[in-house]
Amino acid sequence: MNTHYETVIIFSPLLSDDEVKREVSKYTRMVTDGGAAILEERQWGLRQLAFLIEGKSNGIYFIMEFSGPGTLHQKLEVEFKRDENIMRWLTVKLDKDAIEYNDRRRKGLVGKKKDAAEEVKPNIASPVANLQPTA
């Protein structure tokens, strides 16, 4: 039985793009080698922090969602602690609502109420348009 997890890592802003890529590939490989399947990877890139961490006001955010065995996150945590390029991380176990939410977000259904309203409008307008020729 695999469990869904979501990990957010904040890398030091001093890393170059190549170094970030190397770090990311290192951890994604570690996850896949640990018998887990990566469902999604997202790079938020350089972002302003809400407060200083290790004297730095920026951080490079990386998010990955994976489903795998429950022992994997302990191995990851050891690596995160050893890694000096990582300022902070958070691994969260996802419940069924969270999984559903993430699926919907991937399909672009979350936070797009404006688009939904635009889709509704033509449906309302179309009966009027249909009526006009008859009238």
Added chain:
Amino acid sequence: MATRNPKDIKYLTSQKMVKRPKKFCRFKKYNIRYIDYKETEFLLNFINEQGKILPRRLSGNSLKYQRKVGQAIKRARHLALLPYVTDLLK
């Protein structure tokens, strides 16, 4: 002589006529079951200018979702998406 109609004056001070709309739990009403800790703009609805979590008394959340909101805000704080303490957040 003007007779006083007993219906005219009932109270010495005027009664409050404006009824506040009843608070409700938005998560229950709109069927939101998961609160994403990465959505800081949404979580800003539940913290005050100092970054403190608003009580249920003010936000109207049900207990179940107030716990989830608190959990999400604390996760966001850990990841420096929201501040632990500030002034003039909004």
